[in-house]
Amino acid sequence: MNATSTRRRVVVGVGGGIAAYKACGVIRHFTESGHDVRVIPTRAALNFVGQATFEALSGNPATPEVFDDVPDVPHVRVGQGADLVVIAPATADLMARAATGRADDLLTATLLTARCPVLFAPAMHTEMWEHPATRANVATLRAHGSIVMTPASGRLTGTDTGPGRLPEPDEIGLLGDLLLERPDALPRDLEGVRILITAGGTREPLDPVRYLGNRSSGKQGFALARAAVQRGASVTLIAGSVSGVSVPAGVEIAPVVTAAEMEQEVTRRAAVADVVIMAAAVADFRPVVRAESKIKKNGADPDPIVLTTNPDILHGLVTARAAGDLTDETVIVGFAAETGDADGGVLDHGRIKLVRKGCDLLVVNAVGDGRAFGTDDNTGWLLTATGTETALPMGSKTLMASRILDAVSEVRRDRR
Ligand code: CTP
Numbered sequence: 001m002n003a004t005s006t007r008r009r010v011v012v013g014v015g016g017g018i019a020a021y022k023a024c025g026v027i028r029h030f031t032e033s034g035h036d037v038r039v040i041p042t043r044a045a046l047n048f049v050g051q052a053t054f055e056a057l058s059g060n061p062a063t064p065e066v067f068d069d070v071p072d073v074p075h076v077r078v079g080q081g082a083d084l085v086v087i088a089p090a091t092a093d094l095m096a097r098a099a100t101g102r103a104d105d106l107l108t109a110t111l112l113t114a115r116c117p118v119l120f121a122p123a124m125h126t127e128m129w130e131h132p133a134t135r136a137n138v139a140t141l142r143a144h145g146s147i148v149m150t151p152a153s154g155r156l157t158g159t160d161t162g163p164g165r166l167p168e169p170d171e172i173g174l175l176g177d178l179l180l181e182r183p184d185a186l187p188r189d190l191e192g193v194r195i196l197i198t199a200g201g202t203r204e205p206l207d208p209v210r211y212l213g214n215r216s217s218g219k220q221g222f223a224l225a226r227a228a229v230q231r232g233a234s235v236t237l238i239a240g241s242v243s244g245v246s247v248p249a250g251v252e253i254a255p256v257v258t259a260a261e262m263e264q265e266v267t268r269r270a271a272v273a274d275v276v277i278m279a280a281a282v283a284d285f286r287p288v289v290r291a292e293s294k295i296k297k298n299g300a301d302p303d304p305i306v307l308t309t310n311p312d313i314l315h316g317l318v319t320a321r322a323a324g325d326l327t328d329e330t331v332i333v334g335f336a337a338e339t340g341d342a343d344g345g346v347l348d349h350g351r352i353k354l355v356r357k358g359c360d361l362l363v364v365n366a367v368g369d370g371r372a373f374g375t376d377d378n379t380g381w382l383l384t385a386t387g388t389e390t391a392l393p394m395g396s397k398t399l400m401a402s403r404i405l406d407a408v409s410e411v412r413r414d415r416r
Pocket of ligand 1: 259278279280281282283284310311312313314315333334335336337338
């Protein structure tokens with residue numbers, strides 16, 4: 001059980017698609033977090049995975065029928081008592097039945113009685129996902145307050161590829177955790193907004209095998225991308241070196257290595273972005289000389305490494321906006337990783353950095369002593385150019401991402 005969760009009642013609904021086997025990973029995610037998991041498969045789902053598997057994994061009955069256990073009135077009780085319902089995979093047929101309010105099995109009856117967050121993770125062939133009937137059903141479910149995830153793109157059953165692939169179980173689990181932490185964390189307020197996010201650390205080569213790098217895992221930037229897509233944004237993620245992260249569904253990834261490459265990608269793409277979020281840990285310095293071949297031991301101490309300063313990408317964006325190369329409406333968000341020192345605390349340094357960088361929002365994190373870098377949880381402050389300062393309480397990086405996106409939305413609203 002992680003720091004932010006208590007034992008909650010999670011319903012995992014499983015639709016009848018080949019991706020039903022991946023529901024096992026979703027169930028495991030929630031049981032390993034210590035939650036009470038109740039699996040409700042559709043009858044069709046049991047063609048793909050047996051009831052015994054769902055019961056063994058969850059430790060609870062897993063029937064698709066409303067007429068089993070009638071004295072317990074499961075068709076209303078399970079939904080009424082749930083803190084979260086996750087449907088994985090959500091097939092076209094299951095979403096159609098849910099959108100029209102059918103209650104012809106235990107899962108759809110549960111959906112009608114649930115008053116908690118409902119997360120649909122769709123999986124189907126691209127043609128079915130793109131069909132106007134499915135689009136309309138998705139729109140209806142969203143209008144009813146459910147969260148329908150943007151599916152991943154990639155290999156589907158057979159040889160075809162395209163959007164419609166089930167998002168990875170870990171990602172479904174992370175978004176489920178977010179909704180348990182904060183039920184209103186995924187409003188559809190960024191529909192069509194183009195967001196450019198940098199994440200991870202840059203690596204500055206010394207020779208073909210060595211580099212200067214930093215401890216950034218990329219988790220905060222990836223969490224921002226993951227949450228932004230599910231709020232309707234069109235997201236491009238410029239990723240340096242990362243660890244312990246998986247590619248969020250529906251996000252375009254542009255991999256880079258050095259600060260110079262990151263600057264090039266950001267500059268090229270920022271002109272068509274509505275929001276740029278610089279979550280990457282960009283190396284401030286790079287070696288002046290990059291050896292063509294491996295630097296060998298020769299008995300003597302090596303020459304000192306001489307460094308030169310990298311461009312400040314964030315400041316460059318603010319300058320480009322002032323020069324009219326970006327639109328005035330472009331929202332620019334920076335991060336500050338601070339340790340505090342004799343000149344001031346973490347927040348003091350954050351305030352100075354906000355002014356120096358000139359961005360609209362600055363997320364200030366305390367780093368050092370195992371904080372922020374590589375961890376799953378984070379805490380900090382959110383400073384705005386208009387002078388507001390909000391404490392971001394300790395919580396998952398996905399939760400922090402949702403609060404940062406709230407602030408982005410607010411800046412966009414104020415500008416209109
Ligand atoms: N940043 C950047 N380009 C750089 C260095 C940093 O765009 N060459 C961005 C980071 O992505 C982050 C913000 O600037 O959004 C602040 O990064 P940080 O490392 O905290 O600040 P620095 O500018 O490097 O200042 P200092 O190291 O002096 O604290």
